[in-house]
Amino acid sequence: MRTVTGLFDTRDDARNAVTALEAAGIPSNDISIVAHDGTTKDETSETKAAEGAGTGAGVGAVAGGGVGLLTGLGVMAIPGVGPVVAAGWLAATAAGAVAGAVAGGAAGGIIGSLVSAGVPEEHAHVYAEGVRRGGSIVVAKVDEAKVDEASAILKRSNLVDPVERRRTYEQDGWSRFDDTRDPYSHDEIAAEQRRYQTLR
Template sequence: MSSVIGVFDSQEQAEKVLQELKGSGYSEEGMSLVAKEDENAAGNRQQGEETGEGMGYDENRTEMISEDQKLTSGTTTGGAIGGVAGLLAGAGTLAIPGVGPIIAAGPIAAGLSGAAAGGLTGALVDYGIPKEVSKDYKEQIRGGNMLAIYEGVRNEEEVTEIATIMQRNGAIDVENY
């Protein structure tokens, strides 16, 4: 089995990919998303925690924010998660050394919950991505891009279909590992 990874420069593109994959019959369990959290979102999330207001997707600011999460268990303990992160299970905010606050959703979120040791690069290496390529993806995230990952691809036909869906929806780069 392998993983197909697409790099996107907008949340809208990544959301469309995930929706199209689901619509094409691909399991949500194989979908992951990693994106840098906007620093304004982190501040708003903290302010919301202080005021008790729920968090969600702010369409005017085009960023993802979330309420209280426990990534180690992959379950939401707070209110609703909106936007693209809401499409996947286990979404939440996590501070990654060398990157800062990120949003992670799907199976990769559990791997990132122990990121203090290996960081984002280590979690991506665990996905079978070479270390040098993982470092590049880390820089992509740091620069504000998003990774959409589909893991558990069984054959070349699925690789081609998933890559085509990602490219059709604006992927900057698509790779298979």
Template structure:
């Protein structure tokens, strides 16, 4: 039985570093996934690519040789040549533009095809994350963060969890911080953060 471990990172660089370490630790590419806020368009599959709404999920984006795309795909074990084809650009209600790779991105697409509501929140809870934690993970992505999710056997937890904890957000502290500002739970009808708001939020939590 595989257990899902999920962590939030304020910096995509931190998230990417963790995924590369998971790769080095021998975690199969099929068991790693990344969902990252793309409101500031740090990743662009093609100059003319349209972001695919989650409810209308379509094909993965085409390769354009961008370093960021190669890094994202390579981080989950793809070669540079096939990396960008594994990267999916989505528009999630309440979150906005995201770029994803791996099984969680595929799950988001499968939910949309099947007409299942819930977006990223539903995908995380379906993967075994508690709703309380999933609420904070999704709000974190909405505000500019990156989620890394890994599926591992119970016996591997002592080895994998410390890797994923490196540079990860303390979820309890972040939840309390959000609530102090009036946040109660993720709202799929909320207006997504603008690029400037995302940059400001990232700067707020910069190491």
């Protein structure tokens, strides 16, 4: 099995990628999605965040039930990102880190999960930062014979080039995902969305 991964600026693009991957015969339980849920830290109490982390921990099992990955979306909170909607094996792994981790563990959870799945660490930091800024990541485990097809599906769904996005982030002084930073506000996320629409 190989891993194909994509960052998307909009949840619709990520949703379209997941739907196309499923239509191409990639099982739901081999696909994960982590997307910023559109709320901010101020709108989510610590109690709700903890409940969300618990929900996220069970998301992988729900998503793998044969009814399609997107019906298994749950909520979890990631330090530095805020609330996300997530489903699949990556979400379940990261949720376990969120639920039981010391400070900094959740970043290690999502980044560590991506890296252990074969994503280069420099890309994993870009993906996590992309979610922080309102984006979504899709990760699929695919048979070697389906790697090219799955990669093409992600590209057709408005895949973000992680090398180019890193350059864009670095122009603002960014170097890596930092889970101690505050999540983006609605206005900041909206500004990011507008910024990348002009780059398409």
